[in-house]
Amino acid sequence: MIALFLRDVRLSWRAGGGALTGVMFFLAVVMVVPFGVGPDLNLLARIGPAMLWLGALLASLLGLDRLFQADREDGSLDILLMNGTPMAAIVFIKCAAHWVTTGLPLVIAAPLFGLFMNMPPLAIAATMATLVAGTPAITFVGAVGAAVTVALPRGGLLLAILVLPWTIPVLIFGVSAAYGAVEDPAPFTEPFIVLVAISLFFAVIGSLGAGAVLRHSDH
Amino acid sequence: MHLVVTDLSAIRGGEVIFSGLSFRINEGEALIITGHNGSGKSTLLRVIAGLLTPATGEVCLNGKPEGASPDFDDRKFYEHCHYLGHENAMKPALSVEENLRFWRAMDDEPHLEIPEALEMVGLPALAHVPFGHLSTGQKRRISIARLLVSWRPVWLLDEPTAGLDTGSERQFAELMKIHLEDGGIILAATHIPLGLKNTQSLVMNTATMVDETQ
Numbered sequence: 001m002i003a004l005f006l007r008d009v010r011l012s013w014r015a016g017g018g019a020l021t022g023v024m025f026f027l028a029v030v031m032v033v034p035f036g037v038g039p040d041l042n043l044l045a046r047i048g049p050a051m052l053w054l055g056a057l058l059a060s061l062l063g064l065d066r067l068f069q070a071d072r073e074d075g076s077l078d079i080l081l082m083n084g085t086p087m088a089a090i091v092f093i094k095c096a097a098h099w100v101t102t103g104l105p106l107v108i109a110a111p112l113f114g115l116f117m118n119m120p121p122l123a124i125a126a127t128m129a130t131l132v133a134g135t136p137a138i139t140f141v142g143a144v145g146a147a148v149t150v151a152l153p154r155g156g157l158l159l160a161i162l163v164l165p166w167t168i169p170v171l172i173f174g175v176s177a178a179y180g181a182v183e184d185p186a187p188f189t190e191p192f193i194v195l196v197a198i199s200l201f202f203a204v205i206g207s208l209g210a211g212a213v214l215r216h217s218d219h
Numbered sequence: 220m221h222l223v224v225t226d227l228s229a230i231r232g233g234e235v236i237f238s239g240l241s242f243r244i245n246e247g248e249a250l251i252i253t254g255h256n257g258s259g260k261s262t263l264l265r266v267i268a269g270l271l272t273p274a275t276g277e278v279c280l281n282g283k284p285e286g287a288s289p290d291f292d293d294r295k296f297y298e299h300c301h302y303l304g305h306e307n308a309m310k311p312a313l314s315v316e317e318n319l320r321f322w323r324a325m326d327d328e329p330h331l332e333i334p335e336a337l338e339m340v341g342l343p344a345l346a347h348v349p350f351g352h353l354s355t356g357q358k359r360r361i362s363i364a365r366l367l368v369s370w371r372p373v374w375l376l377d378e379p380t381a382g383l384d385t386g387s388e389r390q391f392a393e394l395m396k397i398h399l400e401d402g403g404i405i406l407a408a409t410h411i412p413l414g415l416k417n418t419q420s421l422v423m424n425t426a427t428m429v430d431e432t433q
Contacts, residue, residue, distance in 0.1 A: 083298070
């Protein structure tokens with residue numbers, strides 16, 4: 001299992017892996033916002049957490065279509081299916097590796113992009129914390145979408161459409177927790193705990209669902 | 220240990236690919252599957268590998284080989300099989316050694332060491348070359364080496380010699396012979412005479428099925 005995790009991490013850093021594609025897209029989204037909304041620093045600081053979350057959400061969706069497709073194309077998926085390990089565990093490990101190589105860089109880049117949005121340090125810290133807690137949920141929901149679209153040649157767009165509705169709760173609780181940290185009457189802890197719960201919930205449901213879909217996809 | 224297939228049928232896209240297929244292969248025997256293109260050789264192997272669900276029938280492995288792990292009987296049939304399909308199941312961006320080390324680590328029963336396996340397929344010097352840089356025949360030989368780095372008694376081979384030159388074909392036939400001598404079972408879809416003893420042959424034909432023992 002560790003071997004699978006290490007292989008996927010290694011692959012994403014090698015040629016054609018696309019570990020940094022998400023971060024570059026994230027940068028592009030955050031960079032154009034100030035041009036769109038104008039140079040009002042207070043406004044930017046206010047919408048900062050939401051913009052970071054939107055950018056991170058869209059960037060997370062980018063590489064998801066290749067999660068199982070690459071393994072299917074080169075025949076590795078067949079061999080993984082014939083392994084004794086339950087498919088759900090294999091999906092879980094692949095998602096973990098995918099998050100470490102695409103989700104974690106977004107979290108690490110968030111403080112820098114927060115500065116672009118004139119966010120105060122507390123808001124940046126809170127947004128980072130919510131991204132750590134929330135982006136795994138996107139990966140695990142995305143895994144189900146990736147499994148469903150694994151056989152489609154241009155499944156990326158369909159995947160985004162399938163997955164996006166499920167990520168809305170993540171976005172709502174992520175942004176409201178980030179706001180809760182800086183705006184006084186709004187709470188931070190409650191939405192943050194719900195966000196963690198969503199991630200844990202999708203980690204189980206997503207792994208089982210995607211595993212079942214992959215096992216039966218050729219039938 | 221013997222492999223028993225009873226009344227196996229497969230339907231794909233509403234069309235019957237084959238039906239009522241039964242055979243038995245003993246330890247140390249090979250089944251060579253032949254038939255024209257589209258006769259269902261690959262489908263048969265994928266059904267046996269558990270990658271497709273059969274419409275009827277079942278595949279099972281009876282008995283235990285000597286020195287088998289205690290949980291041998293608890294495993295699903297496909298966990299006893301190595302499947303070599305049309306694709307090589309290797310990552311072009313990783314080196315040959317990294318690819319083989321990964322597949323070796325994924326299986327419970329490691330067999331040959333990686334340098335040994337590379338020696339067996341005649342490519343000992345390529346361990347550190349990225350898989351993507353190899354020629355078609357070399358890639359195939361590396362994916363054959365995958366069968367050697369972990370032990371599974373049943374080999375399911377779909378056109379295993381595609382892209383191999385005659386020398387490598389002979390070498391591969393030799394590896395198959397060794398596997399059979401070790402008490403393995405081989406099912407291979409191929410047109411090339413492999414020169415194996417103890418073989419049965421199965422001629423796949425969409426209309427009729429002929430199963431003859433040599």
